[in-house]
Amino acid sequence: MGQKRGLDDEAILSAAVTLTESQGFEGLSLQSLAAALEVKPPSLYNHINGLEDLRIRLAQFALEFMEKSIRDRVVGRSREQAIREIATAYRDFAKKHPELYKAFSIIPQSENAELKETAHSLQNTLFRILEPYKLKPNDEIHFIRFIRSSLHGFVSLEAMGFFRQGRGVHKEASFNEIVNMFIIMLKNYQKKRVRL
The missing domain is CATH 1.10.10.60 (Homeodomain-like)
Incomplete structure (x- = not known):
């Protein structure tokens, strides 16, 4: 050969x-x-340096791919519009590249500095989008964990084949409602902060 x-x-x-x-x-x-x-x-x-190194490179590629997709979608957008674009870009990536999406699973255990830096860069994009809502530092973490958990849960179940039956409710509508609920929570939090 x-x-x-x-x-x-x-x-x-x-x-x-x-x-x-x-x-x-x-x-x-x-x-x-x-x-x-x-x-x-x-x-x-x-x-x-072996299979582990290869998987790290794949995860790095996948992160950079998703980050670019999100950056392209949020250019010129802010607040609710930006949140919707981020959610859509996240889901689109998971649907179009389901096996690359699985590469993210190695990130928490990896000690690779470049991979960690790219993961933080993607998270920082979320922090910037949330800045107008003037969240407390701890609440920023809570909201980011909430939206990431919601998006990951939805795309993972969708990839498994769930959501095909739903009493006539299309899964697109459900996805949009998840994003709407997140935005409503942010608005309510902001109103509460203003009253204080």
Whole structure:
């Protein structure tokens, strides 16, 4: 099996992304990656430090991909409009790239500094969107955890095939209501702060 293409970090990541989306994040192996690149598995170790390193790179790619999608959607928007765009971008990414979305699962346990920094950058985007609501620091964390949990829960259940039956209520309407409820909570919090 001879090397038929230039092997570099970009080619390896590109092939890994393609394999992940077709075979699944958990099913990715160095053997399958080497076969896709038409090289012998030991050749990969000149560029990556094993499967864990490869998964970190995939998670990094997925985070940057999602972050760019969110940034593009929120340009020129603020408050409720920005929140809706972030929620839609999040769901769109999870629907279009379900296996890459699974790569996020390794982030909490990873000690990779670049990966942590990108994850924080994405979270900071949420903090900036919430700034006009003048939340207390602890409440900012609560609201961000609430919306992230709601979005992750919805897209995860949707990916499993739930929400197909709902007494005539379409899942799009339910998703929009989740976002509406979050916005209502923010507005109520803001009104309470003004009265104080």
